[in-house]
Structures are given as C-alpha cells and as structure tokens.
Amino acid sequence: MNWKFGDNINTDLITPGRYNITTDPEELAQACFIEYRPEFRKQVRPGDFVVAGHNFGCGSSRETAAVALKHSRLQAVIAKSFARIFFRNAINLGLLCVIADTDSIEESDRLELNIQAQALRNATRERTLPIEIPGMMLRLHQEGGIINFLKRNGLAALADLEKF
C-alpha cells in the first residue's frame, strides 16, 4: 500500500528526538512515525511506498529518519520535493527517493515503479506518472549505499561520484 502524507513532513515526525537513543536500525524502524502515524510501524509491509508532498524530511540532520524508513523496507519514498539533508542522507544510505507529482496517488492505489525505465505506473488508475531520480541517487541505491560503494572501490572513488 501507499502511506500518504502532506507537505513539510519533518524529521521529528519521522523519528522524534526522544527515540533517537539507539544505533540499532531495526529498533529505530519501530519508532518510525510512532506518534504521527502510530499504526505505520505495525502495518508497513516490504515493498510499500511512502507518498508525500513538498519538502519531505525537512528539519534535523538526523540520519535516523532515513535509516528508520530504509529499515521499514519501503520500495521508495515518492514526494514532490525533498529537503536537502534528508535527500543527501537517503543517497548515502541507498534509500530510494523519487520525485513526482503525487497529488493523484491514493493510499489504496497499486503503484508499479520501474527504476530502469524511470517510470511510475499507477495500475489502479491506469496512468503513468513522470518521475525524476537523480543519477547519483539511482546508482548509489543500486550499490547499496555510499559506504558499500567506497568499500568496494576504495576512498579515491569519491572522485567518481560526479560521473553518476
């Protein structure tokens, strides 16, 4: 399913500061939207989408927000726009973030994301939405995050990021 949210979903709503007292990603996933959408952590299923409006992930630099979403095993976060630090954290962790006009998507719609073709199909409404996935986001998602990429290729490979 799709977990739909509005504009300016901040990092305090995703993982409230009071819950950021662990470095265990699974424990943190249990705090995801704990106060804002309490059923999320219990009902989210692998392959679900989080769908939001503008400026998703604004607020704190805490990477815990991106970690909690990643370990909720979402297929992707789809939003009209993302806040800068959250997007950077997502790139680094390999959490797929997709930019699209999300107004027409309902929670019960069946979405089919094809990252190779950079296409998002709303099967329920039988329409295809234009999407944008920056090259670096896509490549590091495929690499399993920047740390895995650097482990495989060495720290000098930082200079290669530009080519993505």
Place this chain on the structure above:
Amino acid sequence: MAQTLAEKIFSNHCGRAVRAGDFILADLDLVMAHDTTCAWALEPFYQIAERVFDPKKIFIPFDHAFPSPSVAMSKLQSRIREFADEQGIPVVYDGVCHQVMSERLINPGNLILGADSHSPTGGGLGALTIGVGSTDAAIAMATGRSWFRVPGTIRVTVSGDLPRGCYSKDVVLAVAREMGPDGANYRVIEYAGPTVEGFNVPARLTLTNMSAEMGAKAAVVAPDDQTRAYLEENERLVDFEPLRSDAGATFERELHFDVSDLKPMIACPPDIDNDVPVEQVESEKVAVDQVFIGSCTNCRIEDLEVVHRMWKGKRVKEGLRAIVTPASRRVYLQALQRGYVEEFVNFGAVVSSPGCGPCLGRSGGVLYDNEVCVSTSNRNFEGRMGSPTARIFLASPATAAASALTGIITDPRRYVA
C-alpha cells in the same frame, strides 16, 4: 568571472574557479559531529577507515543531551568517547556546538561540515558551514573531503533602523515568513545591507542559524570589521582575506526588507513561516506554561543582557516555568561575572548548564500535552519539545522574557527599557 561569496569559498577549497551547478569534491577545514550524530557515524567510519584524516580538524562536542539524562544516552556517549580517545580527539563539554565553534574555531572563508542541521549558524562569521548527516560526517572524518553541488545564492538585503523592542530574531522571522520552510532549499542565503552591516556577529549568528529552517544549505554574511571585533573579543587571530560577492555576481533571487516599521514577531506552531506580530497573538491571551531562553539561535550574552534588563528586581509569573540555558561555558561565565545568574535565580528561573537544553525535547524541560512554550529556539514542529500536542511559539529573548513576566504571550515593547 564574477562570483558570489559562496562560489569563492568553494573555489578556494577545490583548486579551481567554480560556479553554481558545478559538482565538486572539496577539502574541508573542519568536521563536526556531536553526541547524537557522531554515534551514527562510527559504524560507517570503521567500514571505510581506521584513522581519521587529521584529529586536529575534527570537533566532537557533547551538547544535545549533556549531562546525560539516561542510561541509553550514556551508552551512546561512552561509545563516542572510546572512538575519540582512540583517535586522539578531545571530547568537548562546553555548550552548543555552533556557539562553541563560533567562539573558538570558525574563521572567515572556511569550509566546514557539521553533522547538525543548524550548521549554517557559523556563516555569521563569513564562512560556509554546511549541515549533513552521519554518513557524510563519517566519510569526511576519514578523508577530509566531501562532495558538493555548488549552490546558487539568494541575497537578502536588509535596510532601515530596527525599532525599539525588535532584534535580529524578529528580522529573520520576517524573512522566514516570506521565504517559507523550503524557499531556500539547496541554496545559500547571503545576508547584506546596512542593517546587517550594523549587526554584531552574535546578532548575525541568529540570522544564519534560522536559515536552516528555510532549507538553506548555508547562510553567510561577508566578513568585515564586526567580524574582526568578534574574533578579537574571543582572543582569536584577526587577520583574514577580504571576501565578498563580486559586483557582477549572479544571484538566483534577491529579496529586500525595510525593517524601519518592523514589529516584534512570533512564529506560531507548527510551521516556521507562520509568523505574525506578537501584538496580534497577545490579544488572544494565550496562557504560557514554560518560557525557554536558550539554544544556538538566541542564548548569547547579548541576549541575556536584554533578559536581565527586563527581569531585574522582578518575579516570574506564578506557576510559569522559566528556563535559561546559556549557549556555552563562556556565555555562562560572562553571565555569572555580570551578576545575571543571581538575578535570574532570584527572578524564579532555572539556570541550567550550557547545551541544547529542552530545544529538542530530550531533557531539561520536556513539555506535556497541550502545554504552551514560548521559546527563543528555532523549531516549532509538533512534538519537537515533547508531547505532539504541546504548542511551541518562537520569538526573541525580549518577547520570551516579557511573556515570563505576564504569563501570557506578550509584546515586549512596553517592557524594554
């Protein structure tokens, strides 16, 4: 090639002249990670390195939850301490990271990475100080470098003399109302104009700090004689290269504010651009449970001086909790030497140890359901300071101090001497 101040600083750190849109790998002057974000940086760090690139260029302050309020937090801090000891980096317990860095470490022209969203604060000294997450901090600690897309600049020009009872906080809330919570996403905000030139560095740090709330990657004020005076006050080297945007530089957007008729402003929950004049809220007689004077936005000695003038010889409104958290050890000492701490305690306030205090709802003044807090900090999100139904109003130290006198949200102009 005419460049913005930000383009010049990026150019100086990657060895070629760059402009907005360029992708670069830049050398960093300093990397900061604190007691929350450093904990998450350790695992990625050890996956790619054994030693930091230069222990002298890494700054690890404990400020978000210090002294530790829980066993869980103590566990995280203990791990960070082990890492710091092993790498030969001192852990610093002297107050909010951005304030301590401004006092001791940030120089004009620097490029600095901070694992904290309010990192743009340091731009008040004419540096580029950029907020990132823990993985970026880990890579920077290992390599001394980070990747950037050189951002465009939005220039905010402020002119006019500030009316009595208005401060740089009121100016930046007026800017935020216009800019919105993502109006500066991925951009640098450069503050300029006669009003900004007249602000001392502590007042400028409030402008740059709040820029994070508009999505800015960094915020900057061209270094000048005010910067020199601040460095001198803090017993620092005062020599720096002149640095400003060229006359023909390209700005993505230009905003102008005349603040001659500004009124004290307040950001109502739960958004930063929900700003109105305090007098408008005062008429609603909103009862206040807690007043927090603190955070990296507004708890420097100049702020405490304003509060002291308003509270001297008076008592806090019965039943209201007033909390003052000096931004740094240095500010705390200054407040002690000037007798402010004694006055604040006599007033009925709690004066707590330097650090982030209750700003992030982890300790030292966590709010319960439906409570109202007037805070000098920077974030009025739902649940930021505790219960998701608590309401946080952001304002200047003067507005916070006036509200502590009356028990309702109060326009400070009647109380400012």
